Structure formats: structure tokens, C-alpha cells
Amino acid sequence: MERVAENLNRALHAAFAADPELFLLGEDVADPYGGAFKITKGLSSGYPDRVLSTPISEQSLVGVANGLALSGGRAIVEIMFGDFATLAFDQIVNFAAKSVAMYGRRVEVPVIVRCPTGGRRGYGPTHSQSLQKHFIGVPHLSVHEISPFHDSTALLAGLLADGEPAVLFEDKVLYTQPMHEPGTDGPFVADYPFGAGGPARLRASDGDDAADCVIIVPGGVARRALAAAGTLFAEHEITCEVIVPTRLYPFDVEPLLPALAGAEVVCLVEDCAAGGTWGSEVAARVYERLWGRLRRPVVLCSAEAEVIPTAAHLEQTVLPQASDIHRAIWEALHA
């Protein structure tokens, strides 16, 4: 059984083995530490010239990555806690993303900014956030999230080949969990009807009919959504299908439309603080395409619009729990 952190570490090793012009920069990423979450373990030993532990300088790390990319190389930056990506916002938004287009011709900027993200580890307000929403809607910047249902080797290779900068969110609790295989997620089994690299679809192994509810979630929230799907079925015989994309933005809603149109309720779940979020962006796309065909308003289950407290019992009141997802869907169906 492979854990998500091991899968991502293996993906980075594969990327370095495949690409002699790939660099990685970040704070404390070198061996023997291998990064605060051990995701870069072994890389600096294998590629000492190209895997660099750096000073605490997020803005410059992304800037250096941008310079390497302009020179013809590719670069991955690890932001130790995704919260600190705010310090690199200028280099990401005003340089990396804009350079793709603002010089009048396409300029490739193959840079991945990796952001360990999310709460549930008690790190408090400045080390627990999910900042995906702040990177949504930037021209030529794509936003992604790792998932236990997607091999990160293919994900990283795709992002590096894309030629445009990407921000990759990695849920910190997910790191410790197993990659999906039959049995790891109860009755739920993943399939990939939307093609390679597309969203995973999780359904109970015995359910082939259209689901009552379609839940769209990023990888970090997926297992909370599955837990809710499990109790909704056990307690109310409500069937759920859970869709887990790795590409959050730009988000292609088209392949999902048949399933969404057939559902009693469509639900989006995310750890971002409510207000101007990924979920509301996807909901807008769904309304645009399915206005008049949806049975009821899209259910948006975001974190509360509040800072994330440190104490576990307080944090739970802010971040969406499986029980919150369960309740939101049940209430929508019985409103």
C-alpha cells in the first residue's frame, strides 16, 4: 500500500530522472530532512546540483524558478506551507502567468508552485489555510490539487509539459493516507470515464444507476465527501457519486453535465473560506450550462468565512466535516 506522500515523492523522482533540466527549490527540502513533509526526500542526494535548499525567501524562490524557466529549463518550487504563497503572489501572478502572453507571443513558463495546504493538523490560522481561491481566474495560471485517486507521476509530467505556470495544492492530511485501491474507500471504487488526467468518479461498487447526488470535490476533501456519501446511503438510502478533479482551474464542466443534469442535487465541497471560491466559480459554470434543468440550487459547502482556529474542537467548527456535508445534502433534498 502506497501513501500519498510516497506517491508524490516517487513522482518527483520520476520527473528528475526524465528531465536533466528540471530544478527544485524550497526551504529545508534537502536531505536528510527532505522537506517539512518529507515529499522531497532523496532528491537532493540524487540531484545535488538541481535540488536546492534555500533561505526563507518565497518571493525569490518563485522568481528564481521563473528565471530558470525563461532560460529553457523547468522548475518546481515547494512553498513549505501554502499559506506563504501570498509572499510569492507577485512572481506568480505578475511575472510567471503574465509572461506567457504579455510579450505578444507565447512564452513558455514551465513552473510548478507546490503548496502543502489545509488544516486538521492544529497548526493554526497562518499554517492551515486553503488559498486556492486566490489563484483562480488569473489568465495563464492553472490551479491543481493532488488526489488519492490520481497518480502524481502523470500529473507532474502533464503540468511540466503544459508550458504554463501551475499552482499545485497538496492536502497535508492526505499525505499520510493511502492511495486509492479497491477496498481503501469502503464500497467506493474509482473509475475514469472522463479520460486520462480527467476527474476520478467514485461510486459504490454495486451502484450503476444515476446517483441522487453528485458531489464535486478537490482531493483534500474527497474522503470527507465519501464518508458523507456512506452515511447518506446507510441512513437515508441517498446515493452519491463523488467527482474528484485534479485540475481545479480552468475547470471543464462539459463532460460532467449529463451526470449533473440527472442528479437531484449537485454539491460542491471545499476547504476554502466561503466567498469568491473555487466552488462558487464551478457553480457559476454549472448554472450557465444547466439553468432550467437543475432540480434545485447547487449546494456549496465551503469552510466558514473565518480564520482557522488552532484548537481541534474549534477548528472543526470552521472546516467542513463529513457530517456538515451529510447535513447540507440532506437539507437540500428536504428543503
Added chain:
Amino acid sequence: MKEGTAVSVAGFDAGIDVEDLSTLLMIRHFEQTVLDLFARGLLNGTTHTCLGQEYVPVALGPLLAPDDFVFSNHRGHGHYLARFDDPEGLLAEMTGREGAVCSGVGGSQHIFRGTYLSTGVQGESLPVAVGTALWFQRTGRPGVAVAYIGDGTWGEGAVYEALNLAALWRLPLLVVVENNGIAQTTPTARAMAGDIAGRAAAFGIAHVSVTGSDVAAIRARLAPVVERTRTGGGPAVVEFATHRLGPHSKGDDTRSAAEVAAEREHDWHDAYRRLDPDLFAKVEDEQRTRIAEAVDRVLARPASVWERG
């Protein structure tokens, strides 16, 4: 080289190099034309001319190889023209005409051509320049990353992160500071505690002060500085004490007439004219005509087309 080495080069002992003088005057007339086109409503948006500072990139020009990565800033016309001798391409960019270097998308302060890039956010280019310097170092190429910044840029934290990295990794980075004593309307003395030499020294980075505007003398003095950086000697900060003769942008000069007149006392233009008035007049006529003809040709062209990639 000793840190804090100062060089005063006011002598003009080598006489006039016609090629250098042509470039200086080409940039001067380009910039004057830019302000004129604005006044006549023929240019859109904004611009920042380098009147008075033209000699900086002209002096550095031959010291740089074609593959060296040059980063310019908002006040970058002279940097571009000294490197490419392409007033038509730049003017087309600024007026959104066919033949524009960046299809008219970038405009005055966002130019990318070969290994020359300008961007409009203060301090943003320095970390990127460090990245290109790291690339040179790790791929064994003999290149130098050159970043033009102003005195005002030293207010940005990115500068210090970048200097730290460049010194730490002993990278081939040359920071060229055009210290014109004023950031938009704010005198340097009201924006900078201490000085640039002290800030470079804090990182153990070599600092060279340049006063005067004798291109040949500056070039001779800086040749070993560039060579040292190119060959593994680590980064260097070259600080030009220079003079902005025009407004920050267009018509936004808050300095008094007397203050601007005092700046004009330092204009390389008059110093070169005194050296050889006849030759100077001939070259000036050529460049005035060249720029006037370039303007006519560019303004007669159709609008630029942005082919999105």
C-alpha cells in the same frame, strides 16, 4: 576588486567614438520624439524616458555577449536601443503598429526579445535574473545576468532576497543601479536610509561607484568588473550616479526649474559636443533624421496584430 571602489570618469581623454556617439544621440532623439508624440496625442498610455541616462547602457553594451540575459525596467528604452539598435521596432511597440517587438501587447515597459526582458514591477526582475544566473552557472555557460534597477527599487524586499541568493551561490549577476537621485517625485534622501554601497557590503557583494558620463572611460573601468562576475567571481553592484533630465513619465516633474537646470549641468550631450562640435553636429543631424524618418514609417503602418498562442 575592493568593495566600494569608486571611479570618476569625467575626462573624455579618449575623444569621440563615432559609433558610441551615434547610439547616444539615437537614444536621445528617440526619447525626445517620444515626449513629442505624447504631446501631440500620438502615443497611448504612459512612458518613462531615460533622458540624461543614455550613456549607461551605451557604456555597458560591448561588455555584454549576445547570450547574456539583460533585465530592464520601466525606464528601459535606452537599454533596448543600446542592445538592438532598433528604434522602429520599439516605436512600433509603443504605438501599436505592425513590426512591434511584442505585437503591441507589452508596450513601453514590457519587452522580451532574445535574452532581453523588461517588466514594469519594481524589484520583480532581480529574483528572475538570479534564476537565469543560476542557469548559466549550473549548465556551465559563460553568461552573465544583468539587471538594471533604479535607486527607488531598493525599497523593494525582493532586491535583498535576490542579493542574498546571488552572493550565497556566487552567481554571475551584475546589478546596474541607475541612481538618478529621485524616484518618481521622491528624492532618494527621503526614501533610503544609509546608502547602496552599504547595502551591497552587507551581503559581501562588490560595489563599484561610477560618476561622470565618458562612455569609453566607464567601459574600460567596468570591463574587469563584468569579466570577474562572468568567470565565477560572484555578483557585483555597479552604481551610476546619474541624472534624470526629463519628467518621471510625462509632464509630472515636480522639481523646480533650477533643480532641473542643475541636473542638466551633468548632461553628457554638452560634454560630447564640446569635444568636437563639427563631428557632433554631423552625427546629431544623422540621428535626428534617422528617428524622424523612423517615426514617419512606423506611423504609416497598419495596427499591430496580436496572434494569441
